[in-house]
Amino acid sequence: MWADFEALSAIGSIGDGGVNRPSLSTAHLAARNWFASRIHDSGLELRIDSAGNHSAFLACDQPGAKTLLLGSHLDSVPHGGRYDGALGVLAAFEVLRVVKEMGERLLLHLEAIDFTDEEGTLVGELGSLAVAGNLREESLHSPRGGRAALVEGLARAGLSEAGLLAARRDPTSLAGYLELHIEQGKRLLNTSSKIGIVTAIVGITSCRVIFTGQADHAGTTALLDQRNALRGAAHFAIGFWEKLEQDFSRCVGNIGNLQVIPGVFNIVPERVEISVELRAPDISLLTRLEEMVNELSHRMAERFQLGVSVEWLDRAEPVQMDRIFQDVIVNACRDLGFAFQHMASYAGHDAQALASICPVGMIFVPSVGGYSHSPREYTDWQDCVNGANVLLEATLRLARGDLG
């Protein structure tokens, strides 16, 4: 697994410890080709579905057996880290190789899967939504990464929108989904637990807040006479952070981008588009966050005499991890002697999409410094191995039918 991790980390490497493998970029496709060739080397079966999801498959000989999915994703955010996604795919692949070597007869087929576009450079959880049959055509028409990027990426990968929409699997064929992932926060470090057992994944919603004022000569138009879209945007941003701190301690929000049009030195900004993302552990909080953004946008538009529109993009509801899967992971940790704790995930994962069609569970390992979506992302290798062993143990328990 270490050799695989080193080889994979070199693909899309940006020289500072990070990788740049946005979904369906050349580097991402190179990582997938590498994975396919490693599957070939392992003697496992390579499967690629019409959403581009790449899998290693290990069949059991039980008639009518269901499949237990293990996996994560090989794409990264732009200039991201080596562990997010990659660790989960490599550990799943390693589990299948170990199980194959063990030669034990199990009750479930095992599949180590790399899902397409988890990170949302294009759509977000694209491959897992497709497998769950929950990919909406609208998501393809106005994806958060822009329509052009999606069309180009699909062409580069030899994929089609029709294929994406047809990748649904029969839910009765699936026994569940297990994913190993780095925590991407500091809670495990703070408590010195070795393993996090995820209870729920926060809901995520995103929108574009667009303020529209008037382009004017920046030298001759007095500040009070301006309808300056950037003034509305800057005050919106500060109000947003203040509200989060004061009223939403269990939620998080981010302003990831702010695009100014026309964006030149000597013209009063006419239009500013703000990219907003919101996360909350339950639906009522997520709805309150959305209301806060709507209210704040309109208040700032009024204050600065601007037009405003709030375009809501995809919303992923908060989802609960399966209770039996959580207990199986608890038992795996106890067998292996690892301190663990239950925790919510503030990052989105493919498990979210799959929860609508099968039981899902997630295993977290500590992130040094809590860094994530950054080249600084780092997890001690021993923690990675611990996590892979918990994944193996939990997989064997599920595949043996040992849920006690």
Place this chain on the structure above:
Amino acid sequence: MWADFEALSAIGSIGDGGVNRPSLSTAHLAARNWFASRIHDSGLELRIDSAGNHSAFLACDQPGAKTLLLGSHLDSVPHGGRYDGALGVLAAFEVLRVVKEMGERLLLHLEAIDFTDEEGTLVGELGSLAVAGNLREESLHSPRGGRAALVEGLARAGLSEAGLLAARRDPTSLAGYLELHIEQGKRLLNTSSKIGIVTAIVGITSCRVIFTGQADHAGTTALLDQRNALRGAAHFAIGFWEKLEQDFSRCVGNIGNLQVIPGVFNIVPERVEISVELRAPDISLLTRLEEMVNELSHRMAERFQLGVSVEWLDRAEPVQMDRIFQDVIVNACRDLGFAFQHMASYAGHDAQALASICPVGMIFVPSVGGYSHSPREYTDWQDCVNGANVLLEATLRLARGDLG
């Protein structure tokens, strides 16, 4: 002149009353070709210098006569208006045609000139700085529009950097420079004067303020743990506008752009580059403005634990219009019966660059609504004609040696 104005307004038209003719763009070069063909039609001499400045030339028969330049520019800001620059070039051209038709023997050569890149899509006052011999090589190496845009523009126009740097004219050959321009503000409208006589042009300086924090996963990194470059930038922007309102009533400033890197929904902004422009009517105020930006940037960087750098770009010093030229314009207004007022220009003009080598004067006409650098830019045609008549009358007074 009306027919010319209509024909010119159609070149680079964007369908909403505005034009898009950034310097050396295809549309701008089309406007220059049109101007060259109109000069040809008029029987005036066409001159093009090595900075790409296009002129109509009308020689007088005095031995050793100097040249009086009249003019402005045919480039626009991106999505700008029809009047800014265009009016001054067309009026200058019309003056030469009228004088030629009059057949009067004058003491000065007359030249109606269209200066290259006044607006600063590439460098700013590029053609007039070149004529004044004040174009610095550094300005070409790191122009405010970016090096790539300059190189592409010059190639498109068949110009070279060596040519730009060699376009200096002998100051002893020039009698002065007169420019008609729309006011780009509301002061003439507010006082119902028909003509503004410019006393000084504000100094302009610009910089990039760059805040650097740390890219992190937006869901898992608590706001208090973030080093979010956008927080520094938003608070800088609001502090900047507050300072301008409180302490710099005679100055203006603009934040024209704000670029967020990496600029995606789910990553904490690592780097934000802010485009700042400052204008002040005298040097000490301009220097105080620069100090304010430096101080505020560093204060915000400290507050939000960010790195910061402030990169100062070109600085144009405030310049005074020639007293004699101002008086000549006063007399022209009195002869024609137009109410006038003296005023500073808060916009930059080629007269700024030329003031270092010859006397300069400027004539303003009212801007409806004060709109400028916008498709909404509008001046009553009668006001345009009035301005052109003042330009003609002032030109005749100067070219006859009638300065009384």
